[in-house]
Amino acid sequence: MAMNVEAVIIGGGPVGFMLASELAMAGVKTCVIERLEKPVPHSKALTLHPRTLELLEMRGLLERFVSKGSKIPSGHFSMLDTRLDFSGLDTSCPYTLLLPQAKTEQLLEEHARSLGAEVFRGAEALSVTQNGAEVQTIFKDRDGSVRTVTSQFAVGADGAGSTVRKQARIEFPGTDSTITAALADAALLSPPPSGVMSLCTKEGGVMIVPLSPNQYRIVVVSPYRTQTQKDVPVTEEELKADLIRICGTDFGLTESSWKSRFGNAARQAKRYRDGRIFLAGDAAHIHFPAGGQGLNVGLQDAMNLGWKLAAAVKGTAPLWLLDSYHEERHPAAEGLLRNTEAQTKLIDFSQAGLHLRSMMSELLAFPEVNRYIAGQISALDVRYEADPDMPPHCLNGSRLPDMELNLPDGSSERLYSLLQNGTFVLLSLIQEADDHSRIKGLRTVTASLAEPDGKLRGVHTILIRPDGHVAWAVDASAPDCADLIQTGLRRWLSVTSRV
């Protein structure tokens, strides 16, 4: 039986469900096609970083996630001894949330379903083709029947081996793995005293993170095994031998529930968009999982794409909007690949490599250096190109941290809570603002800042995108303030054009 929806997402991993939530919230008829009948119980990723947490806060989801995980005020760069200090960053989420990927996926799937996204589990996409008007996705359903779904748009959130990417003939240039490392989730009868451990010696590197009272994630990079192929199974014997060699003890490793080997292949899709087909998450970029960033950047892709696709479906997207997804997110993942390649280069246990590591570690002790790298890993430093058709402003394209606003009726409100419905927010920081409330998809708010903020000094009005970035800001000193605001609103919101 043929089906019709507005958007199809192929792949129900974290990125697919985040995107499905964004689309369903905007009222887009969305379905997710996921090959697995049940979610996998083990977790590749363990952490959510500050920018991802901010995005969850914007949708009112943060508390739910935080209640299932634990906060750590720091991160790491290539397992260097000096930790990245997230606590001093300009964010309401100055920490990493330790939350296994399986939990993140479960919460996002529940959320997407609760908003009305239809989910086909045990369903494998076989082909995705498009003409100028629509996309046809053929998939094998869990009962073996072959079905077709027609949609206005399709998104490949189907991971590194993406069928959608291949079907759209989008190139995936980059480099193959040159090293592999091993991990296990296991019990440790004699765990390290603080639970967490990170150690690099000439014998290799080990990282241990507690997952629950009797489960630990153990990651081992052994210089003697970096050439082992990814598909060679990891054994407990190998891990114990490596741990003893590097740490002097195997910590009583036993009862591993999951073991895996992973590599440093680094690739990025040449284009994130081909007509009506888009790529997001691992389908668009893969790299060595250093610094715990892949899932985070994928969720940030989803947050960038969701409102744009929704606007295109509703017929309110300016012509340039869908292309801006590639223009904004491709450079973000280029940065991700650069920093993970640099981290991989630092995984060098030769004498010279260890000297380089200790020198880098010393440099990280300088607060400004630490802040700079922490900005990259946390993704708080991501800034999009300023709108070229609006007058330059230092805020244009940047993210706004959450802040307290005083409303005219005397009440107060957090900025991020204004973004919960995924609309644009037009924030007027002067009292006699014009009325724009008739514009669909726009929430207009007049407020003053509860705490002075240097970057916002002198600002008359800001248009905040549904993903929390500034579309444009206009200063009160601009001679043609009201006209500029009208132009800016027309540019981002009121153009009705079908793609």
Ligand SMILES: Cc1cc2nc3c(=O)[nH]c(=O)nc-3n(C[C@H](O)[C@H](O)[C@H](O)COP(=O)(O)OP(=O)(O)OC[C@H]3O[C@@H](n4cnc5c(N)ncnc54)[C@H](O)[C@@H]3O)c2cc1C
């Ligand atoms: C060892 C390791 C540790 C990591 N640690 C971290 C970390 O700490 N922090 C972090 O941010 N990231 C980490 N990552 C990366 C992170 O796991 C990935 O970036 C993340 O899983 C990407 O999510 P995704 O939804 O894009 O793709 P996936 O999680 O791969 O999901 C894709 C989904 O698509 C489905 N699918 C595929 N093909 C089809 C098809 N034809 N039809 C239907 N469904 C299909 C798959 O079954 C799957 O469910 C780690 C990765 C590894 C390997």
